[in-house]
Amino acid sequence: MFIVSLTYTCELSEIEKHLAAHIAYLEQQYAAGHFLASGRKVPRTGGVILAQADSQEQLWQILALDPFKQQQLAEYEIIEFIPTKTAESLACWRQ
Incomplete structure (x- = not known):
């Protein structure tokens, strides 16, 4: 599982x-099963995506489709982690 942190590099x-276009991209990735949760940072300096992919390389390929990435409006950081403990409602995400 991955946490993707986007940081805007331009004005809002x-x-x-x-x-x-970014929202349409998110919807496509939810439909494909790659994204599990997403939202804005507070304060609004970027966003966060909880994602699943076979590898970081695959995730970078998915992120390359984001209009924010294509227009160079944000920088992306990927953190990979293994969810070994979760709330019961998220048990299906445990590894």
């Missing part, structure tokens, strides 16, 4: 111009 006005 530029992010807003590409937000609809």
